[in-house]
Amino acid sequence: MRTSNTEAATTGPEVATDTAALRRNVAAGAIGVFVHWFDWAAYAYLAGTVADVFFPDEDGTTGLLAVFGVFAVSFGIRPVGALVFGPLGDRIGRKRTLSLVIFMMSGATLAIGLLPGYGSIGIAAPLLLVVLRLIQGFAAGGEFGSAASFLAESAPRHRRGFGVSWLEVGSLLGFLAGSFVFLLLSTGLTDDQLVSWGWRIPFLVAAPLGVIGYVIRNKIEDTPEYRALEANDTVPRSPVRELLRTNKRQVLQAAGLMAAMHVPFYMVLTYLVTYETDHLDHSADSAALLSTVISLLGLVLVPVFGMLSDRVGRKPVFVGATAALLVLSTPAFWLMRTGLAGTWIAGLLLGTILAAILGTYAVWSAEVFPTRTRQSGLSIAYNITAALFAGTVPYLMTVLISATGSTLLPGPYMMLFAVGGLVAALSLKETAGSVLLRPEDVSEAPAERG
Template identity: 35%
Template sequence: MSPSNAPSPPVPVPPPSMGRLAAASLVGTAIEFFDFFVYGTAAALVLGPLFFPTFSPLAGTLAAFGTFAVGFLSRPLGSILFGHVGDRYGRRPVLFASLLLTGCATVAVGCVPTYATLGIAAPVLLLVLRFLQGLGLGGEWGGAVLLTAEHAPAHRRALWSSFPQIGPAIGFLLANGVMLALSAGLSDAEFRSWGWRVPFWAAGLLAAAGLLLRSSLAETPQFEELSASGKRAGAPLAEVARDHWRLVLLTAGALAVGYAVFYTVSTWALAYGTERLGVSSTVMLTCVMAAVAVKGAATPFVAVLADRWGRRPLCLAGCAASALWMFPMVALLHTARPPLMFLGFLGALLAFITMFAVVAAYLPELYEPRVRCTGAAVGYNLAGVLGGALTPLVATALSDGGSGPPWGVAAYLTVVALVSLGCFALLPETLPERSEETAPEPAAV
């Protein structure tokens, strides 16, 4: 073959920009958490009387929070299912399948007739769809954080990995902003009749936009290296259970306080403020949303500190701050004065984000690449069961009766924070060396 006929060398494909990858992961988690949070807000405001009308107000709220908890119980199952896909077939397929499942389930929630129409079938359908929501969200987090963590330079991994952690704040603000606008613009009868369904229907459009954005994403380089070397895990869950079970339990216990604090503020406090303190839902939502907005804005700044000083010190600081702030937060909430309630919520969420801005880099670094999608996601979502699923139920039960502040809620949250502090103390530091170009080897635990 003459030189003139020789095939041209392949043109190298430039790596995707970190900004584009971070945007795709942020938008995806924002949409998924919009779907998840809009259910929590509806559970606090309307689902009890609409789907459990034969219960007392307290029992109806507990039942609505019970269906809310089911979403957390299914999240570890989603992390197992999608973690297997992510470790065997790539991180990219997880991003599509999880978003599609959660979006479809959320739209369907908005179409379920109430108890008055379907009877007992209505709450059963609600339960099934909430289970599917959690299943999809259980897969989303692992895929989204690995998209950024496995592309990012080591010395900026916490910063770039923090963008998926901003997504929950945006999803929460979108979900509650729509709920706030509807509850303020509609009569109570209109809101309970059809207004609460609108955010669930909107989830379909958001999911379609997210799928379009993710359609051109590249697979992560670390997974491509695993595929090329033939070192992918054959049974990721079995390998995690055999070799990393202690690490999974420690990370689940460590992160439980973050879920407990966040869902105390975003879910239980809404119900307590409206039902027990007589504060309007509009005022409660505004206070919580303002605190969540500040928390979201602070996320990348905390992550920068984690790239400078390490992951573990910030996590320990966040746990300690949570333990110290729970009693003041409950006292400030009980005043029913908006500025003081906002202050209580803000302090709690800043303690929360001191930990959760870091964990998107920290958890993947703790696991070796071949089981990273499964291990990190199972630990993260198991913490949701321990801290997120139980907290609204426990807090509602502890706050029943009495005219003073619900100190039992503060005591419960303080104990959770101390347990998480102990778990973080047993985890190693994973801050990479400045010269490192790839993910660090997992620390021995």
């Protein structure tokens, strides 16, 4: 019996291919990142209002810095969440961690929406805000690894790139939804109404979305690969120790792919708005419109590039995208200085390159890890690179441009990470269409692995 289980497992578990099952799995995997990015965008756009509510005794700049400090703290704790939820998913399954992280994120988001301001409870208000943002960041540290592992293991292997690409579609949709809600609030409410109660609306809206996500995730089955580990009694007891002993190379390779995604993502979709207004003298409305159009372009192109990677391979798409980023980053920022039309052409060009990276990096990263340590590897690589390179983009660009006076610096900075992505990609084998469950995943000696 044990032999037959192993043979069946290593030939590739059967994955449901009917349209309804695929849609359910995609929804279960993507809704958590949607909720996370919706909350992220709402908090970022409402930073000034949140500062008035929770830090009213500070002057405008100090209060805003305090709000972004709280934001940074929630970002910094993500690697801790990754170290908890990554191994947990390898030990108890993708489904359970998917349900747990969205429950924690939506619960903390609801609590922020109901939190009294400084005027009601004094210093307890900002302290509680910090605690709730820490809970959100801790849970977010487990979201990507859980969702990417689930989507990769749930999709048919010849459509895996397309299936996993919807993870990033969810993040772009969440970002756009948060921006849209902020637009409605800022145009439909007075400043007093926004400070009094309007700022709470996005956080209260995110809570039922989280409940819906929890219900969807709680009803799905775990992935065929993880169930094969259970059937063969080879679920790892110490996934991180096993990861560091046998898959250090894969962690570094995945980190290279992910860093090459994080930096252009935050450069193009977040910092570019500030860059346009501060250094190109474009209006805030024009900058916000370009950011929205780039996000809409990504919604269309990310699954297209995911599908393309299923047909021609992960390596040609990702290498082509990072090579383009290496060659075109600095010329793109030079083009932006020629005027509004140049800014739009450059922004859309960088958005297209970013979409190609987003469509391939997650599925390729998932495929390089064995099933036994996949969620641990994805979670750790993603969140450590995010903490080091993603949230620091706006701050570093502001400091470096101020120190040097050169507005071209974002280009060389992205080139640096494009080189890292290329090195990682060229060191990897092609994995499109590969079987995710390997013979070593269901070996006879799990105890020896830790």
